[in-house]
Amino acid sequence: MTHYRLFRRAALAGALALPILTTGCGLFSQPASESIDPPQNGTQNVSANVDPGSETAAQGDQSQMTLYLSDRNGLLAPVTVMAALGQDEKPGQKALEMMVEGSAYASELPDGFNAVLPKGTAIKQLNLIPDQKLAVVDFSKEFGDYTATEERKIVEAVTWTLTSLPDVQNVKIWMEGKELAEMPQDGMPIDEPLTRAVGINLEAADGVDYSTSAPVTIYFSALSPDNEPYYVPVTRLVNRSNNRAKTAIEQLISGPIGNLPLRAVVTPDVVVKNVSKAKDVVTVELQDDSFQPGTQEPAEMLQAVILSLTENTGLSKVQIKLNGKSDFVDTMNQSYSEPVSRPEHVNAFKS
Template identity: 40%
Template sequence: MKHQHWIRSAALAGVIVLLTTGCSILGTGKKTDIDAPPTTDVDAKTTSASVTVDMSDEITSQMTIFVKDAKGFVTPVSIALPKTVSVAKTTLEYMVDGGPETSLLPAGFQGLLPKGTKVISLNIKDKQATVDFSKEFLTYDVKDERKLLEAITWNLTNFPTVEKVQLRVDGKDLKEMPKGKTPLDTPLARTMGINLEKAEDAEFGQSTPVTLYFLSKNDQDYKYYVPVTRLVKRTENIAQTVVDQLIKGPDLKKGLGAVFNTGTEVKSIKPTEGLITVDFSNKLLGADQKASGDALQSVILSLTENTAYKQVQIKVDGAVKITSTDNQNYSKPVLRPSHINPSKM
């Protein structure tokens, strides 16, 4: 259990914490850090307005990059990128503010890498990506320092070959960020969280991080999921906590939207090898007796983000035959989507 990585990463947000627990897998008794999403060669078995699959075009491929939305959240957006030898390097190049991604992003979104930044090189070895940026990288706005680090780290750890990220500028390792003095003496990892917040009933030193996917929408009605790492009261029952926190909903003052009906209840959460089953009461259903497709996708994204389970089975009162508002098939176990938040541009 790599407690030190989370402790140090949480400190990057400007809080001093001594977190002594990480994420555990429900029912196994084992603990793990917040891992990169499970990867698979099989596309998700269901899609919604905010998920998509690879394009078949010969010269482009659907890829996910991490950028900033109009509310200031670091958010994944899937766009069509040119197929290149170094896909990971290309995704970073499309995260440069004012770069080629500008015309591809939804309204209100922008890259977090400073204008003019060039990716000199990107090397991946032993699960660590070492990125060498040009000197323009250091011209970032200090208020975006943590967001910049989150975007780079979560973008690169989306790839199954990357677990850690080391930053360089003009060939020299960065030991700290020059403006906000964020320490970089050890490689960054997904354990740093993203869009970090603390639950009201949580105490620093007695907390566990869970990453939850809530909904947002821009001025042009583009709907998308935002990952939020919330520090909650210490727990080892991660799967139950994730669903409970999703039902509790987002901090509405931040402009994110709830996905569950008021009064939604969980009857049981049962894990088996590679699969976790969540059984909701019929309060999950709306007046039309349909389950919100947004809520179901939020559950799938959040559970596969925080646990080792690669598939999620959704039930309502023990039944797997569910009619959803997005008209997708949830009667069978569902994999994590290949890509999140496809751009409408």
């Protein structure tokens, strides 16, 4: 039960107890104590404002990278930025530097998004260990200068940012040259490598039985101060099922819960008929009785399905079948006749 302690201090109503992480079974059920591999980088950018995949699409002296920042609602969201890299400067280290409150890069962050690392934090070193798919980051002592209520958000932001790097699935956090066994303020245990199994923006579904629950990560939509839509990942605890990926899409259809200012991206009359996988492709069969052949399906909805499925399965491509057919396009003129790759970057705001 490696990651039990990572959930132990989650800011949910009540404690997330050990049985949450007991092993499930079935096609997509994975023990939460095991990391779900981050989705492999796709070869397409399906939309200019879509996904947290790869971190290093270099263009000349510029590098495209994904940061996890706090939005104006206090939720973490991936944000794609372009940044110049100096000689021998690593994209992952630059991404973390941009996530420091009050850094020299503050003006480069989009409106409505805030850095989450404590002011004055320096990234002393970032080591990537390919054979372990591991990133080890060493922060300066200022990293410990935060309020206890921000502790989980900081862990999530660092973990999800670094696991956006190609071939990084595990993260270790050091401070002043020493590996941390727990976070400095509230004692969140981090003595095991951190993975995306730590979750992000944690919440619990209504009526969930903690003793038989499992986490799924799904993507909803929010609006920036400039009324630009962007995706927000939410890790929701749900009752365990034999097909975790299908459950994830069912939760996506059920929409946001609580008072969070998130928008549903799928209409509630859409039904998930089945979710299956073969090699590197996950196939979802949706039934939408309101869909008329020859019309376009909302791109926002289909992209949220792709993001959610690849996040929960670790697979890189999604085949969407709508009413038994795949010969349709979305409102961005993206064709779904063939499997669609998870986009490389998400939430690339206009400058």
